[in-house]
Amino acid sequence: MHYRTFGKLGYEVSAFGMGCMRLPRIVTGDQAEVDRERAWEMIRYAADHGVTYFDTAYGYHNKTSEEVLGEALEGGRREKVKIATKQPFGVMKDLDSGGGKTLLENARRNLENTLAKLRTSYIDVYLIHNIGAGDWEDIKSSKVIEEYEKFRSEGLIKAIAFSYHGDYAGFKPVLDYYDWGMCQIQQNIIDVDREATEQAIRDAGKKGCALVIMEPLRGGNLAVPPAPVQAVYDSSPVKRSGVEWAFRHMLDYPEVSTILSGVSTLEQLKDNIEIFSRPDAVAGGLSDEEKRLIVRVRKQYLALKSVPCTGCEYCLPCPSGVNIPQVFGKYNDGVMFGTFEPARRSYMFQVRAKQDAGLCAACGACEKKCPQHIGIIAELKGAHDKLKGWIE
């Protein structure tokens, strides 16, 4: 296993971080729960084979992921690893859920619950979960960052961090606002100029802010390349699996501290650890030819998308609340990657947020505004049929 410096916090962490969002599950009818025996085995295997960074969150696996991680690490392993977990701003605001009378009381109550679930007295990296452009002004004015500083001075957390989903324009003000210990963004072969973009990696590095990468396999989608993409990989004299190419792409950035992988089986975990332990799996380890190959792979993936939606959002707002570009983004992911399973899981969150395609009332307002002349109503129906029905 290779180790990397965690920004200006200075300590070393394993380049592979075990994500605890896709632990093995037992699905019974319309219910699902973590398969604890198998999850404990995987977490303990990771901790015993050089993995020193574990990532979880308040909400993962219906709020049981932290508990499963705490159970697995209890009895000597916890002290040897770093734990990162996250609290969403929306949960702090929900005064019915945490037991507090104010947002800040709620934040504290949620942290106390998290510490109990993790069976630990401190959290190494505590994130505000999934900051989006829409929440940022509220987060600043709520003084939650100052509350996190109190947690840190009390020894309950060691570092203050954030995770971010959104574009670069939204990311930069968040990064610049505070002396964060770490930031966590989505990057992978496909998203170099999407999400926070590759520029966010450079900016965090310049600031000395530790950088953790999530979704390096884009929800597992990059693991099994569809035939046209595999043909590009096959043209390379260097033979690697889709998983290894995806990890090697992220490992190439020296600014990256650790790369999360949400493994679901022990076999995946062993394979990941092996990849991250290869002698040449280091920053700057890719040749120019290999980097050009990755650019060709990205172009081939993007050429496979089905609905020609550019994500311009001119069709919004929809009076029924449908987030049209998000639906098409998930649908295109399914088409592009040759499997709809990860997209269906992601779509479940859109359904919960009441922004899914099933709400379309066929009013036609969006179609008049779409510069790509997409038959949005029909495409939404097809997308919904493919994406609905995930059981968490």
Ligand code: SF4
């Ligand atoms: S046609 Fe459907 S998606 Fe489009 S604006 Fe009307 S309700 Fe929204």
Ligand code: SF4
């Ligand atoms: S206006 Fe058309 S291209 Fe733009 S986001 Fe909406 S559906 Fe996509």
